[in-house]
Amino acid sequence: MSAQLIDGNLLSQQLRAEVAQRAAALTAQGKQPGLAVILVGDSPASQVYVRNKVKACQDNGLHSVLEKYEASMTEAELLARIDALNADPKINGILVQLPLPAHIDAHKVIEAIAPEKDVDGFHVSNAGLLMTGQPLFRPCTPYGVMKMLESIDYPVRGANAVVVGASNIVGKPQAMLLLQAGATVTICNSKTRDLGHHTRQADILVVATGKRNIVTADMVKPGAVVIDVGMNRDDNGKLCGDVDFANTKEVAGWITPVPGGVGPMTITMLLVNTIEAAERS
């Protein structure tokens, strides 16, 4: 292995220690930070993620409530729950776990969350603030990736960054954060011709497609930072990313593992955003 590992568990541990201190300080002022997590339906993957989020709150002194609903819940019922949480002074952050069942309009639901409680940073108002350089909440996964680059003191300014994947949740906000940090940013998508041509230019390569092995070692510039946002299962049911880790680690300068990379950082930044919401309240 020539690449250095960027350990998301270790970095999370350090950042969560700061989170716990800020949570304790707020609690001492009678303002314990609170997160509400809403899960509609019972997808096993979502159950695990949501439980991890609630546990991270408990471990670091944040108040949390988990609201679980049947997949048959109506959109109107969900919107009513969000209204109630918007008005609840004990709740500083509201997270509606995605994806939602097909009969519920996810855009409508996200737009119903008060922007100052939108700790995912998915509301159009928060997307607009991010795009115009005045972010209120940075979306957790891209924010965590920037913290990982910071942790290795990587000079993002002037670097070539390539983001593979253009989702509203990861790819697009990731590109914005990298751009604001001074990188030259390329966003690739599922229609990109000759993906390797683009990825080989990358000093920083962020891969967020949900397709296992979409990036292989021959597509990576020697010495590059490779950040794997993928969460897939291999043929044996083992968690794996979007990058062919075993071969790419021999080419890259730094690489993030799956599990133990971006995933824990996403949860850490959710805690950070919830703390910031409480500090502002």
Ligand SMILES: Nc1nc(=O)c2c([nH]1)NC[C@@H]1CN(c3ccc(C(=O)N[C@@H](CCC(=O)O)C(=O)O)cc3)C=[N+]21
């Ligand atoms: N409104 C909303 N906000 C989200 O932030 C959100 C969401 N919906 N829907 C689903 C995705 C996925 N996501 C993950 C977070 C942490 C891990 C994580 O901690 N992964 C561990 C492993 C977990 C395991 O063992 O399964 C790791 O990579 O080491 C994974 C996935 C947040 N998401």
